[in-house]
Amino acid sequence: MTTDTHAYPIARLGVIGGGQLGRMMVKAARRLGCTCTILDPAPGSPAGQVAAHQIVGGLHDPAKLRELAETCDVTTYDIEDIDTATLVELEREGRRIVPSPALLAVIQDKLLQKQALLEAGIPTADFIDVPAPSPEALAAFGFPLVQKARRGGYDGRGVAVLRGPRDLGRMLPGPSLAERFVEHAREVAVLAARGADDDIRTYPPVDMVFREGENVLDLLLAPADLSPEQETAARDLAVRTVRALGGVGIFGVEMFLDRSGRFLVNEVAPRTHNSGHWTIEACVTDQFEQHLRAVLGLPLGATDLLSPAAMLNLLGDPSGHGRPLIRGLAAALAIPGVCVHIYGKAASQPHRKMGHVTVLDSSREAARIKAEQVRKALTITGEGHP
Numbered sequence: 001m002t003t004d005t006h007a008y009p010i011a012r013l014g015v016i017g018g019g020q021l022g023r024m025m026v027k028a029a030r031r032l033g034c035t036c037t038i039l040d041p042a043p044g045s046p047a048g049q050v051a052a053h054q055i056v057g058g059l060h061d062p063a064k065l066r067e068l069a070e071t072c073d074v075t076t077y078d079i080e081d082i083d084t085a086t087l088v089e090l091e092r093e094g095r096r097i098v099p100s101p102a103l104l105a106v107i108q109d110k111l112l113q114k115q116a117l118l119e120a121g122i123p124t125a126d127f128i129d130v131p132a133p134s135p136e137a138l139a140a141f142g143f144p145l146v147q148k149a150r151r152g153g154y155d156g157r158g159v160a161v162l163r164g165p166r167d168l169g170r171m172l173p174g175p176s177l178a179e180r181f182v183e184h185a186r187e188v189a190v191l192a193a194r195g196a197d198d199d200i201r202t203y204p205p206v207d208m209v210f211r212e213g214e215n216v217l218d219l220l221l222a223p224a225d226l227s228p229e230q231e232t233a234a235r236d237l238a239v240r241t242v243r244a245l246g247g248v249g250i251f252g253v254e255m256f257l258d259r260s261g262r263f264l265v266n267e268v269a270p271r272t273h274n275s276g277h278w279t280i281e282a283c284v285t286d287q288f289e290q291h292l293r294a295v296l297g298l299p300l301g302a303t304d305l306l307s308p309a310a311m312l313n314l315l316g317d318p319s320g321h322g323r324p325l326i327r328g329l330a331a332a333l334a335i336p337g338v339c340v341h342i343y344g345k346a347a348s349q350p351h352r353k354m355g356h357v358t359v360l361d362s363s364r365e366a367a368r369i370k371a372e373q374v375r376k377a378l379t380i381t382g383e384g385h386p
């Protein structure tokens with residue numbers, strides 16, 4: 001697969017989805033000498049702004065997906081919600097789409113994903129299929145439970161934690177699954193990359209801290225506060241998961257550490273992941289370059305940690321929407337070790353991911369304290385009032 005001579009550009013890379021993940025991927029791709037084309041419905045999308053070309057079109061539009069795949073050497077994606085039937089067809093015609101559309105079709109449906117994990121013997125919370133949600137079906141499974149829409153959920157949308165019968169008013173409509181609520185001590189994520197040559201490398205596990213009731217990643221600390229045995233167990237579980245799924249590329253493996261000390265896989269993303277943004281500054285090879293190396297058939301890079309880090313998402317402030325207004329940028333940048341990433345989204349909306357901040361310091365606690373200072377100093381809101 002790997003050849004030792006490459007023409008320039010080393011590849012014409014197509015990316016389906018023009019969000020922040022695509023934007024950061026394009027930056028890594030340019031460093032490696034690729035030219036990038038983005039497919040996204042919004043002209044001037046965050047990734048489209050930094051890529052050579054953008055095709056304006058929907059991620060479920062067969063003609064636009066075809067246009068992208070036919071004009072690129074390799075096509076990948078920064079989002080799961082894509083028309084996989086068209087991708088499967090294009091792959092059959094010889095187009096390179098990585099990770100494989102067949103795997104994407106499994107992962108994008110949370111029920112199929114859980115079934116695949118179960119069949120592979122990967123520990124995960126017990127679950128049932130709930131094709132037509134009813135209070136009776138959920139109550140029969142028992143509380144506390146977590147109901148998840150099979151498709152289309154992200155950032156906690158499409159997830160309902162139902163602690164008892166009184167919460168049934170928040171039941172999600174439509175095809176879903178119900179799983180046991182895991183009384184977890186912690187949430188940990190492990191990024192694992194699998195190369196075309198079956199080399200698998202994991203990044204140091206990280207602790208994910210969620211804001212009560214919002215389910216959006218709030219603060220991330222690297223490395224996770226685990227014993228050496230726990231760290232090995234988490235990395236091994238990520239390797240087993242990626243091997244079982246059989247994909248090439250980078251995978252974000254979200255896990256719970258339950259109260260008995262067992263790791264359970266929550267979900268897998270077949271792409272770069274919010275829990276890996278810190279690797280841009282804090283690892284030898286960041287998650288975006290690693291993904292590209294895998295999908296281009298190049299050797300994987302070192303995943304060693306260069307520095308402890310904390311990462312904070314910059315979410316749109318509920319006080320406004322519309323053209324983004326950034327307050328406190330100078331104060332945040334005055335703190336040593338603070339790296340600010342703004343995604344270039346045209347409009348801020350309450351709780352929308354508008355950017356992130358990575359803080360490097362000599363310990364994760366020192367980095368966390370600075371991240372909390374940044375949280376107080378820096379806000380992104382919109383010019384308009386809601």
Ligand SMILES: Nc1ncnc2c1ncn2[C@@H]1O[C@H](COP(=O)(O)OP(=O)(O)OP(=O)(O)O)[C@@H](O)[C@H]1O
Pocket residue numbers: 125146148153154155156157158159179180181182183184187210215216217254266267
């Ligand atoms: N079985 C469970 N037990 C306890 N908490 C859970 C369970 N499933 C999900 N959660 C909580 O809900 C959050 C969101 O769930 P999940 O990761 O499945 O959804 P998502 O919307 O796809 O997430 P994201 O896009 O933010 O990764 C989890 O990070 C966790 O905090």
Ligand SMILES: [Mg+2]
Pocket residue numbers: 254267
């Ligand atoms: Mg998740």
